[in-house]
Every structure is written in C-alpha cells, then in structure tokens.
Amino acid sequence: MVEPLDEFERELREQLLARSAPQGFTDRLMARVPRQQSPRTRWTEFGLPMWRWAVAALLVAAMVMGGFERDRQQRLAGQRAKQQVLLALRITGSTLREVQQKVNTGSEQQKLSQKGAGKTILEKDDQ
Amino acid sequence: MHQSPNTFRELVDRHQARVFSIAFRILGESGVAEEVAQDVFLELHRTLARLESEEHVTAWLRKVACHRATDALRRRAARGDAAAEEYQDGMALRPIVRELMPVMNRVEQLLFTLPPAQRTVILLRYQEDLEPEDIAIELKMPLATVRSYLQRGVKMLRAKAERTLKEYSRG
Numbered sequence: 001m002v003e004p005l006d007e008f009e010r011e012l013r014e015q016l017l018a019r020s021a022p023q024g025f026t027d028r029l030m031a032r033v034p035r036q037q038s039p040r041t042r043w044t045e046f047g048l049p050m051w052r053w054a055v056a057a058l059l060v061a062a063m064v065m066g067g068f069e070r071d072r073q074q075r076l077a078g079q080r081a082k083q084q085v086l087l088a089l090r091i092t093g094s095t096l097r098e099v100q101q102k103v104n105t106g107s108e109q110q111k112l113s114q115k116g117a118g119k120t121i122l123e124k125d126d127q
Numbered sequence: 128m129h130q131s132p133n134t135f136r137e138l139v140d141r142h143q144a145r146v147f148s149i150a151f152r153i154l155g156e157s158g159v160a161e162e163v164a165q166d167v168f169l170e171l172h173r174t175l176a177r178l179e180s181e182e183h184v185t186a187w188l189r190k191v192a193c194h195r196a197t198d199a200l201r202r203r204a205a206r207g208d209a210a211a212e213e214y215q216d217g218m219a220l221r222p223i224v225r226e227l228m229p230v231m232n233r234v235e236q237l238l239f240t241l242p243p244a245q246r247t248v249i250l251l252r253y254q255e256d257l258e259p260e261d262i263a264i265e266l267k268m269p270l271a272t273v274r275s276y277l278q279r280g281v282k283m284l285r286a287k288a289e290r291t292l293k294e295y296s297r298g
Contacts, residue, residue, distance in 0.1 A: 008285050009253070015234035016254040021147035022161055026139050029165050033135065033172055 135175070138184065139168055145185075145255070146192045152250050153196035155239045159203075163195050189255060190265055193247050200243055237287045241280055248276040249284070 146167050151160035170191060171184070178184050238246055251262045259277060263270040 008288070009281060012234060012249075012253045012281070012284070013256070015232055016148075016152070016238075016250065018144035018148040018254060019151070021143045021164060022157060025143055025147065025161060025164070026136060029139055029168050030136060032165065032169060 135172060138171070138175075142185065142188050143168075146188050148254060149189065149192040149250060150196040150199075152235060152238060152254070153193070153243060153247060154200055154203075159199060160196070163199050164192070167192050167195055186265070189251070193251070193266065197243055197247065233288075233291070234284075237284050237291070240287060241283060245276045245280045248273055249280045252277055 143164065147160060147164045150163040150167070151157060154160050154163065167188060171188060174187070175184075178187055238249060241249065247266065248262055248268075251257045251265065252259070257265065259270060259273045262268070263273045266273070
C-alpha cells in the first residue's frame with residue numbers, strides 16, 4: 001500500500017524537481033557524439049572493409065590452387081614410379097625365362113650324354 | 128529505437144534535466160555532474176538501437192545515471208576528496224560543504240549530508256517519483272532496505288531541517 005506524503009515529503013518533492021543541465025549542455029554533448037557512419041555494404045557487414053575481404057579471398061584461392069597442384073605432382077610421380085616398377089618386372093621376367101630356358105636345355109643335353117655313356121658301357125660288357 | 132542525430136538531440140533535450148539532476152545531487156558538484164551526464168548520454172547513443180521504447184530509455188537513463196554518479200563519487204572518495212566524504216559528518220553541514228555547493232538549494236544541501244546509497248533512494252523517491260518497489264528493482268536492493276533507507280532518510284532530513292531552521296531563526 002502506498003502511504004500518503006506528509007507536508008515535509010511534499011516539500012521534499014517540490015525542492016527536488018529536476019533542474020536543467022548547465023547552458024549549452026546539449027551542444028557540448030552533440031559535439032562529442034561520433035558522426036553517423038555510412039551504411040555498411042554487404043561486404044563490410046561483418047566488420048571488414050572490402051579490400052581485406054579481397055586479400056582473404058586471394059589467399060584462400062592460392063592455398064586451394066597450391067593444394068591441387070601438389071596433388072597433381074604427387075599423382076604424376078606415383079604413375080612414373082609405377083611404370084618403372086612394371087618395366088623392371090618385365091625385364092626381370094624375360095631374364096628369368098631366358099635363364100630357365102638355358103637351364104632346361106643344359107639338363108636335357110646332360111641326360112642325353114649320360115644315356116650315350118651308358119650305352120657304351122653296356123656294349124663293352126656284352127663284348 | 129530509431130537513431131538519427133535529430134532524434135538523439137530531442138532525446139537529450141527531453142532527458143537532460145533528469146540525468147543531470149541525479150548526477151548533481153549524488154555528486155554535489157556541477158562540473159563533475161555534467162561530465163557524468165555527458166558520459167551517460169554517450170553510452171545511450173551506443174545503446175539506443177537496443178532500447179525499445181521511450182519508457183525503456185527513461186528507466187535505462189535513470190539506472191545508468193545512478194550507477195555512474197555513484198562510481199564517480201567512490202573514485203573521488205578514494206582520492207580523499209573532502210566533499211565526497213562529507214556524508215560521514217553526521218547531522219550538521221560543515222562550512223566546506225556550503226562553499227562547495229553554492230548553487231544548491233537548502234534541501235539539496237541537506238540531502239548531500241546523507242550517505243550516498245540513502246541519498247540515491249531518496250532521489251529516486253522524491254525526484255523521480257518512483258514507488259519503493261520500483262526503486263528496489265532499479266537499484267537491485269531488497270525492498271526492506273529501500274523502505275528502511277526512505278524512513279531513516281526522511282527522518283534525518285526532517286531533523287536537520289528543523290535544526291538549521293532554529294540556527295537560522297537564532298540568527
């Protein structure tokens with residue numbers, strides 16, 4: 001419940017009416033108020049001027065392009081290495097085949113010569 | 128609220144007396160009170176877009192003015208300023224206060240002898256015409272404390288007023 005004001009309180013209220021600020025207050029204040037800034041464009045609405053956005057975009061583009069280029073170089077190097085390995089395998093394969101053929105030829109000749117030698121011994125025994 | 132230089136100027140014109148009076152009656156010095164009042168309005172300029180209505184602006188100004196003026200008073204007290212410590216003096220006005228406050232009316236001089244928190248409550252009650260419940264909300268203070276400050280503050284002011292009146296009539 002709001003209590004009614006007595007005589008003294010009424011006097012207080014009258015004496016404590018708001019008093020005006022010193023002469024020229026508003027002018028002095030308005031001189032300190034920062035000038036209205038030009039409305040922000042779409043590019044500056046996150047607080048950065050346009051040239052900073054352009055630099056940032058260039059940097060990002062350079063990083064992406066650099067990444068692609070590095071990837072391409074790595075892929076080419078991989079392909080070259082693969083071809084070298086395949087070539088080496090082919091050479092090794094053909095060499096092995098040659099060796100195998102030589103080994104096979106050599107062992108057949110040995111068998112034939114051994115057979116020939118056996119016949120000679122038997123013929124000698126028969127005599 | 129919509130913010131243009133003209134709107135802001137009108138707003139300042141409408142509220143300058145309120146803000147300056149709060150600062151002046153808490154601080155007791157016109158120059159410092161003007162600095163505080165200007166800072167309050169500059170802060171309002173930065174905050175205005177977030178305030179929805181004139182009532183909101185009024186309540187915001189009242190609250191910020193009270194806080195800024197009390198902070199300024201504390202800073203002065205920390206520097207050992209005599210006027211800032213004057214409220215501790217008890218019942219009578221010392222001559223130094225009268226010298227510092229030539230532009231104050233008698234009630235303002237008496238008011239300045241109260242402790243700052245009590246002074247702020249009395250100001251909001253009799254200058255701003257707020258009910259104790261609203262003062263409690265505005266100052267984030269328990270309602271019982273507000274009521275007690277009001278009751279004791281008015282009693283002290285009445286006693287001081289009677290004493291100065293007797294001194295005056297004795298010549």
